[in-house]
Amino acid sequence: MCNGFVGPPLAGVLVALGAAWLVGSSAAVVVSAVLVLALGLRGRHVAAGREVESVGSRWSELTSGMRVLWRHPVLRPLAIAAGLWNFASTAFGAVLILWLVGPESVGGLSPQLFSLVMVVLPAGALLGSMVASRIIERFSEMSVLVACWGLNAVFNLAPLLWPSAWGLALFLLAAGPLGVVGNIVSGSLRPRLVAGHQLGRVGGASRVLVFGAMPLGALVGGQVAALAGIPVVLAGVPAVMLLATVLVAVTVPQASVDAHVLAPEPEPVG
Secondary structure (H helix, E strand, O other), X not given: OHHHXXXXXXXXXXXXXXXXXXXXXXXXXXXXXXXXXXXXXXXXXXXXOOOOOOHHHHHHXXXXXXXXXXXXXXXXXXXXXXXXXXXXXXXXXXXXXXXXXXXXXXXXXXXXXXXXXXXXXXXXXXXHHHHHHHHHHHOOHHHHHHHXXXXXXXXXXXXXXXXXXXXXXXXHHHHHHHXXXXXXXXXXXXXXXOOHHHHHHHHHXXXXXXXHHHHHHHHHHHHHHHHHOHHHHHHHHHHHHHHHHHHHHHHOXXXXXXXXXXXXXXXXXX
């Protein structure tokens, strides 16, 4: 909540006050977080009733999650598609400021105005969280996910076609609710498709693929922008997102999801 609602407008105010305020305040927050962790997590913490494991057994646990993920007919294409999506999204974010902010940019926005417009994103996300359950109850999960991803990809064209504060606001207003609803659908699938003892490992393996693509996307987006121009990146991002959406639509129908839902585990007695 603070990251989305408080951070962007506060950053705009700090930029207006000066770079020293922006950098100094961020550094102070980071140092405070480190101190809280250092003081709050002192001592040795071991799970109750669990013996110390060898390096080999820990490595086996880590790789077992990746094996389960990669062999699963539903989770594997979802993870690959989400990785492609994050790759494109990070490439988009890497060049968006250069496209819209500054007197020499196409959009010509000031840093303060850009930061304030970014508040539209969490506002839209809040709206999405309020209507997500109603949408999922009315339509099948995969149709909702494909629709959210597809529409989101199209709205990523708004800053390219309408490089202004209004174009950015339109993109963010759509990306917020569509992103939240899509994330709720995709996040609710894994607990129903993976056994409880493997859920954490599969989730960790999925994050390696999905979030590991993000720094690569920023790197590629910056290099493509330097070589071919920012418009090429802004036009290519929706294409990659639509490719990921088509991959999910073709390889993960709702019938496949329903067929791989596990029976609920029995409740412990006593």
